[in-house]
Structure formats: structure tokens, C-alpha cells
Amino acid sequence: xxxxxxxxxxxxxxxxxxxxxxxxxxxxxxxxxxxxxxxxxxxxxxxxxxxxxxxxxxxxxxxxxxxxxxxxxxxxxxxxxxxxxxxxxxxxxxxxxxxxxxxxxxxxxxxxxxxxxxxxxxxxxxxxxxxxxxxxxxxxxxxxxxxxxxxxxxxxxxxxxxxxxxxxxxxxxxxxxxxxxxxxxxxxxxxxxxxxxxxxxxxxxxxxxxxxxxxxxxxxxxxxxxxxxxxxxxxxxxxxxxxxxxxxxxxxxxx
Numbered sequence: 001x002x003x004x005x006x007x008x009x010x011x012x013x014x015x016x017x018x019x020x021x022x023x024x025x026x027x028x029x030x031x032x033x034x035x036x037x038x039x040x041x042x043x044x045x046x047x048x049x050x051x052x053x054x055x056x057x058x059x060x061x062x063x064x065x066x067x068x069x070x071x072x073x074x075x076x077x078x079x080x081x082x083x084x085x086x087x088x089x090x091x092x093x094x095x096x097x098x099x100x101x102x103x104x105x106x107x108x109x110x111x112x113x114x115x116x117x118x119x120x121x122x123x124x125x126x127x128x129x130x131x132x133x134x135x136x137x138x139x140x141x142x143x144x145x146x147x148x149x150x151x152x153x154x155x156x157x158x159x160x161x162x163x164x165x166x167x168x169x170x171x172x173x174x175x176x177x178x179x180x181x182x183x184x185x186x187x188x189x190x191x192x193x194x195x196x197x198x199x200x201x202x203x204x205x206x207x208x209x210x211x212x213x214x215x216x217x218x219x220x221x222x223x224x225x226x227x228x229x230x231x232x233x234x235x236x237x238x239x240x241x242x243x244x245x246x247x248x249x250x251x252x253x254x255x
Contacts, residue, residue, distance in 0.1 A: 001035070001036065001037050002035075002036045002037070002067060002068060002069075002216070002220070003036065003037040003038075003039055003064070003065065003068045003069070004029075004033070004036060004037070004038050004039065004068070004069045004071055005039045005041055005060045005064055005068060005069065005070050005071065005109075006026040006029070006038065006039065006040045006041055006042050006071050006073070007041055007042065007051060007056065007057060007060060007070060007071070007072045007073070007074075007100060008024075008026065008042035008046070008051075008071075008072065008073035008074055008114075008116075009042060009043065009044070009045065009046045009047060009051075009073070009074055009075075009076055009077045009116075010024065010042075010043075010044040010045055010046070010076070010077065010192075010193060011024055011025065011073075011076060011116060011117060011192070011193060011194065012024045012025060012026040012040070012042035012073050013026060013027070013040060013042035013043055013044055014026060014027040014040050014042075014237070014242075015027060015236060016236060016237055016238070016239045016242040016243075017236040017237060017238050017239060017242075018183055018239050019183065019236075020181075020183055020196075020236045021174065021181060021183075021195040021196045021231065022174045022190070022193050022194070022195060023194060023195060023196045023198075023199035023200075023234050023236075024040075024042060024193075024194070024199055025117075025153075025194070025199045025200075025202035025203040025206060026038070026040040026042050026203070027040065027199060027203075027234060027235070027236075028196070028199050028200045028203040028230075028233075028234050029203040029206060029207060031200070031203070031223055031228070031233060031234075032203060032204055032207035032208075032221060032222060032223050032224055033207060033216075033220055033221060033222065034219075034220060034221070034222045035219065035220050036216065036220045039060075041056055041059070041060055042073075043056060045077055045085075046074075046077055047074050047075075047076075047077035047078035047080070047085050047086075047087060047093075048074045048078055048087055048092075048093055048096035048097060048100070049078070049084070049085070049087050049092065049096060050077065050084055050085055051074070052096065052099070053084065057099075057100065057103070061103055061104075061107060064104065064107055064109045065107075065108070065109065066107065066108030066109065067108065067109070067110070068109045068110070069109065069110050069111075069112055069210075069215060069216070070100065070104040070109050070110070070111045070112070071111075071112045071114055071206075072097065072100045072101075072111060072112065072113050072114065073113075073114035073115070073116055073153070074093075074096075074097075074116065074135075075093075075115065075116035075132055075135035075136060075139065075154075076116050076119070076132060076135075076192060078093050078135060079131070079132060079134075079135060089134040089135050089137070089138040090134070090138050090141075093135060093138055093139075094138050094139075094141065094142050097113065097138075097139060097142045098142060098146065101113075101142070101146050101148050102146075110149075110215065111148050111149075112148070112149045112150075112151065112210070112215060113139050113142065113143050113148050113149070113150045113151070114150075114151040114153050114206060115135075115136035115139050115140070115150070115151070115152050115153050115154035115155070116132060116135065116136065116153065116154055117153050117154060117157035117194070117202055118130055118132055118154055118157050118158045118161060119131060119132060119191050119192045120161060120169045120170075120172075120173045120175075120191040120192075121191060122165070122166040122169075126165060126166055128158070128161055128162050130158065132154065136152070136154040136155070140152070149213050149215055151205075151206055151209040151210070151213075153202060153205060153206060156205055157202065160201075171195075171197060172194055172195065172197055172198030172201075173190055173191060173192075173193065173194055173195060173198060174188055174190035174193050174194070174195050175188070175189050175190065175191075176188050195230075196230035196231055196234040197230040197231075199230075199234065200228060200230040200233070200234055204224065207221060207224060208224055211224070
């Protein structure tokens with residue numbers, strides 16, 4: 001069976017039930033695919049460098065097969081100026097991306113680059129800010145340089161965030177009032193991570209682009225035009241199951 005391996009950070013990774021409604025777009029991607037395995041190897045707080053240093057890329061490369069896809073999406077953690085995380089967008093970040101691309105191709109797999117969605121940052125006048133801007137630009141440059149398929153989730157999400165504005169975007173991000181959700185009794189204002197609806201629509205866009213750009217045959221896709229209640233269809237694993245799966249993958253059994 002063809003597999004899609006996801007290498008990315010916290011906006012891609014699957015979340016445990018105790019963190020709902022926070023979800024990564026990789027978590028809901030299987031809703032739009034059939035006859036193909038989605039192996040979500042994304043890790044919270046991982047940028048291109050930390051993902052490699054943690055051994056996650058090597059574990060993918062140990063199991064990826066010819067004709068599989070390696071979908072790579074980083075940027076939000078890379079811009080954090082903390083030791084072991086920050087990468088210069090037109091320096092180490094690009095060098096790391098080239099490694100992901102070349103290592104996948106060396107194994108007969110097909111790399112795909114996905115720019116990270118933009119954070120929800122608006123000024124007091126309602127104008128949207130784009131703090132991530134240099135990282136999507138750097139990824140686009142690598143895609144052209146190495147002739148790699150690119151899914152520009154950043155540009156697509158920016159258009160959606162702008163249409164919804166400061167108030168409308170709250171329903172897409174983990175922006176919760178006190179008492180609104182039992183997992184966040186005191187409320188939370190997270191302008192980076194998506195809740196189920198935002199993750200679902202981002203994964204729908206990614207899947208649609210995989211089809212439009214011919215990265216997988218049409219028979220592998222489903223539900224691209226289906227309306228979903230995201231709170232009902234996005235699945236969260238119980239914490240114990242989630243922890244066991246994580247341990248298994250870290251031990252080397254990616255699947």
C-alpha cells in the first residue's frame with residue numbers, strides 16, 4: 001500500500017484527547033484519502049533541525065518505500081529564537097529542506113513541500129500581520145530550485161484568515177472562553193494552533209492540491225466536497241493509546 005509520511009511540527013501532528021479541540025491538519029487528512037496509509041510522524045514543537053536531531057527523519061527514511069510520499073511542512077517552530085529550534089530562513093532552514101528532499105528521492109520516494117499556515121495575528125486596526133512570511137518564501141525558493149511540488153497552505157490560509165477577520169478566526173484557532181471546554185477550564189487564547197474545524201479545512205486543501213497537482217491518482221481521494229461537522233469527525237486518541245503509539249514509533253516501529 002502506498003504511504004504518505006508527514007514530517008512537520010505542532011500544526012501538523014495529531015493530538016491526544018486531553019488536548020482537544022486542538023488538532024493538527026495531519027490528524028484529519030485521512031478523511032480525504034482512501035487506499036493509502038497516512039503515517040503522521042509530525043511532532044509538537046519541532047522545526048526542521050529539531051525533527052532531524054530527534055531521529056524522526058531517520059525513522060521515516062528507514063521505512064519509506066519507492067513511490068511513497070514524504071510531505072514536509074515546517075516554519076512556525078523554526079522562527080522561534082530558542083536554542084536547538086531557530087533556523088535562519090534562507091540559511092539552515094533551506095539546507096534542511098534540501099536534505100529532506102534529497103534523502104526521500106534517494107529512496108525512490110516523492111517529496112512534497114507544504115508551507116505552514118499563518119498564525120492568527122491582527123493589529124488593533126484589524127489588519128493581519130504575517131510574522132512567518134520569510135519561511136514560506138524560503139520554502140518556495142527550494143521548491144523551484146529542486147523542482148519539488150509545493151502546496152502553498154500559507155497563502156491559502158492567509159486569504160481565509162483575512163476574510164474572516166479578528167473575530168471570525170477565533171472559531172478556527174484554540175481560542176476558548178473560560179468554561180467553554182473542559183480541557184481548558186480557564187480558557188485559552190492560542191493564535192498558532194488550530195481547533196478541529198481549522199485543521200479539517202487545511203487538510204482538505206492539502207488533499208485537494210495533492211489531487212490537482214497529480215501527486216496521487218484520483219481513486220485515492222474521497223470527500224473533497226463533503227461538508228463535515230468537524231467536532232464529530234475529527235478523531236482524538238485516548239491519552240494512553242496515544243502515548244503507546246508514540247513510544248512504539250520512537251522505538252523504531254513507525255507504523
